[in-house]
Amino acid sequence: MMVPVRCFTCGSVVGEHWEEFEERAKEGDEDPEAVLDELGVDRYCCRRMLVSHTDLVDVVSPYQ
Amino acid sequence: MPGEYDVEFVERGDREARFLVRGATPAFANGIRRAMVADVPTMAIDEVRFIENSSVMFDEQLALRLGLVPLTTPPEGEFVEDDVVTLSLDVSGPATAYSRDLVSGDALVTPAEENVPIIELKEGQRLEVEADARIERGQTHAKHQGGVAVGYRHLQRVEVVGDLEEFEDEESRIVRGVIEDEGELLNAEEFDNDLAKRYPGKEVRVEDVPDAFVFHVETDGSFTVEELVTRAADSIEARADELEEAVQL
Numbered sequence: 001m002m003v004p005v006r007c008f009t010c011g012s013v014v015g016e017h018w019e020e021f022e023e024r025a026k027e028g029d030e031d032p033e034a035v036l037d038e039l040g041v042d043r044y045c046c047r048r049m050l051v052s053h054t055d056l057v058d059v060v061s062p063y064q
Numbered sequence: 065m066p067g068e069y070d071v072e073f074v075e076r077g078d079r080e081a082r083f084l085v086r087g088a089t090p091a092f093a094n095g096i097r098r099a100m101v102a103d104v105p106t107m108a109i110d111e112v113r114f115i116e117n118s119s120v121m122f123d124e125q126l127a128l129r130l131g132l133v134p135l136t137t138p139p140e141g142e143f144v145e146d147d148v149v150t151l152s153l154d155v156s157g158p159a160t161a162y163s164r165d166l167v168s169g170d171a172l173v174t175p176a177e178e179n180v181p182i183i184e185l186k187e188g189q190r191l192e193v194e195a196d197a198r199i200e201r202g203q204t205h206a207k208h209q210g211g212v213a214v215g216y217r218h219l220q221r222v223e224v225v226g227d228l229e230e231f232e233d234e235e236s237r238i239v240r241g242v243i244e245d246e247g248e249l250l251n252a253e254e255f256d257n258d259l260a261k262r263y264p265g266k267e268v269r270v271e272d273v274p275d276a277f278v279f280h281v282e283t284d285g286s287f288t289v290e291e292l293v294t295r296a297a298d299s300i301e302a303r304a305d306e307l308e309e310a311v312q313l
Contacts (some may be wrong), residue, residue, distance in 0.1 A: 001120065001125075002181060002182075002183055002184065006132050012212045012282065012284065013132075013133075013134055013177050013285065016178075018181065043213065055184075057183075057184045060120045061120050061186045
């Protein structure tokens with residue numbers, strides 16, 4: 001639903017990078033690999049947290 | 065333990081560092097690693113009272129998210145177990161509640177990361193909570209782990225033993241971690257982890273240096289790497305003292 005706060009595997013805080021990643025790589029047309037490198041998300045466990053995430057708040061909110 | 069330690073930094077930052085320890089046994093190196101992960105207490109939100117939550121997430125889900133937000137941990141001795149710091153959060157939609165919206169009752173304990181989204185609130189939704197942060201060890205819950213991805217490797221010594229034959233194909237030789245080359249410490253990432261790139265046309269031998277460990281330590285922001293390692297060493301010392309006292313006649 002919302003981005004996980006931390007990486008499931010190593011525990012580093014990844015949530016803080018989500019908005020910039022979404023804006024630049026998911027909505028924008030930058031290369032996700034380059035964006036993640038720039039954000040300092042180095043390990044592949046943390047990278048998959050952002051790459052594979054989908055926000056669902058907009059999908060669920062009409063059914064409150 | 066006999067002998068002296070020698071600690072040397074390869075890379076040093078506030079939140080991430082790589083350092084070499086010489087003269088430690090494998091058991092001690094692992095002891096330090098485990099202490100960093102599980103025995104250094106940090107602050108984290110432990111109990112949440114919901115005053116209003118009309119967001120799309122359940123109370124429990126939000127409580128977990130709040131708990132995972134790293135908080136700055138005060139100097140040793142400021143807080144003992146069961147001491148409580150209260151933080152509050154009050155956000156009305158349409159807006160996103162961030163970790164920076166947490167208002168702390170104590171200036172020593174504040175969110176270490178400001179931009180962690182807690183929950184997105186739509187028109188008419190509101191989140192008001194009061195949360196208690198406690199100091200605990202990583203053993204009890206992962207949110208209290210100060211060290212992230214803490215690990216170590218043997219230091220590797222690289223020696224040039226000769227030249228490759230003239231028309232021999234150069235094969236890549238991948239190494240990870242830190243290498244020692246005639247007393248100089250080098251992170252293998254500097255030459256793309258490939259010894260063939262650093263020593264073109266040479267035959268090299270790689271061997272582990274006994275009792276030398278290169279630690280890689282990252283913290284979640286609760287404190288600096290230096291603080292984490294010192295506290296981990298202190299916690300081992302404290303337990304050793306306790307054991308000594310306990311077995312005395």
